[in-house]
Amino acid sequence: MKFRSQIQILILFLFVISGCSTHLDTTYDPVHIPSSKSTIPKKNPATQKPYKINGVKYTPLASATGFVQTGLASWYGKKFHGRKTANGEIYDMYAMTAAHKTLPLGTWVSVHNLENNKKIVVRINDRGPFVYGRIIDLSYTGAKKLGVLGPGTAKVKVTALGRATSYSEKTKNPIAFTAVDYWKGNFTVQVGAFQVKANADNYRYKLSRNYQNAHIKPFEDYRGTFYRVRIGRFTNLKDAERFSDKLMEQDFSQAFAVAE
Template sequence: MKSTRLFLVLSLTLILAACGGTTSVKPTSQPTVSSGSKAPPPPIAKKGGGYYLDDGPGDNPPADIDGIPDAVPRAEVPLARANRPYSALGTRYTPMTVYVPYKQTGIASWYGKRYHGQKTSSGELYDMYGMTGAHTVLPLPSYVRVTNPENGRSVIVRINDRGPFHSDRLIDLSYAAAYKLRLIGKGSGLVEVEAIDTRPGKASSQPTPPIETPLPPVSQPLAESTTAFVNPVPETMPVNGDYVQVGAFKIESNAEGLKDKLRQNNLVGNVSIASWYNTGTYRVLLGPYVNREEADRAAAQIKQVLSTNAIVIRK
């Protein structure tokens, strides 16, 4: 009987707590804040609610996350065990083992308390309040500058883990880095990622000048700049219809290299493939397809095989 009364009391307590109601602590929008602005930071969520799989900050986050200093670039020896070729979710990746000029635009996601304290690919423990990140092929360790083009905010993080293994994402950031970039409320967002040259004699704290990024290996997602799709249909495209755009490049040889990869993987099918030039950009296009459904299927297959962006456009 005593146990029955205890059960009824606990049940009643839970029901009353549920009736009290709670609201999601996830912000519904993010303010547009330029770098150096004094606008208030986004609210720090408390435990539970609003985040994917209940991820988010810990129970006692630092009082001033914006005050957490960026990673300080320095020359480090790449870890042999962490830079070997590997496979993840059916895709083969070949990491870089030396510095190579790298600048890409793509989607950044972040991870928080769910992985706090767990071991990273470099063997270090993940600190959600450290300025770190994960990348599929950049050397471990290495340093990158990550910029949010929406608000101009920029941070420097140390790459010490592998991921993200989603074809539509470019980099994973620590909770602190995402917070400083104002990406927390959205869960993910568009960023620019640029490798920092830390070799002796280089200005390690500054990003390298803009350099055309070489065509990545097949295993590396090709993150395209948003400006590449402002006018995706070349003026000289001869036939109306549905096309699949796989990439956009400033250097013609990069576009030709991607065309070769599409042919080698039997992804062209019965349509034409060309690198159409317009407004200073070479766009790799396949088509025209019989209809939109055929184009959608082709784009999905290309994305699955090459782990790269493929979008359907219509002229």
């Protein structure tokens, strides 16, 4: 159909907004750590689309309940400071965050350094590390507190805590957690992303003739503004994924479900 061929042509830059960095460099050494840094996130997206790095496919977990993992921790710092993370935040090397390949974004985890017995709590907001044998990439501050900066890596035990439900008024650190059903929330299906707003508007208008709730979600990072075109609104991830599969059968070859 002519309309379908137009859709295929107009689906641009779908993966230009991907936030999955490889985190291969772990030797950056800033000169100081601010004494006070809030760790309260503005937003914790509930899910992430399956992705491939170096030909390997990673499928994020639907739930972090009961998750425990032992392996090597590494860290990433200055080179990635100020860049977009996988959940859309800007990476802050001084915050208590970390990257994990499959844990749900927004999950708080306890990291226990098995070599010096130090422990920290960090929030997963990025994907990585994509180096064999490593299970978690810590922020600069997290690595410093855990004693990982000097050696670069350390054997650790990662235990998922869940979503933070309350924070310390004094330190702003999380003090209570709860398990989260990551299948429930607000979801939609993304079918395209544009750097020119007029193109996104035209695409949304054409889609609205056949699909309800076609809408545009602007996104900004250091590269500029992207206008993400999405279809549908769902309160269950499985429903969004079913709709995404249906769209893919209708020539939306790169449609995928996302949390809003």
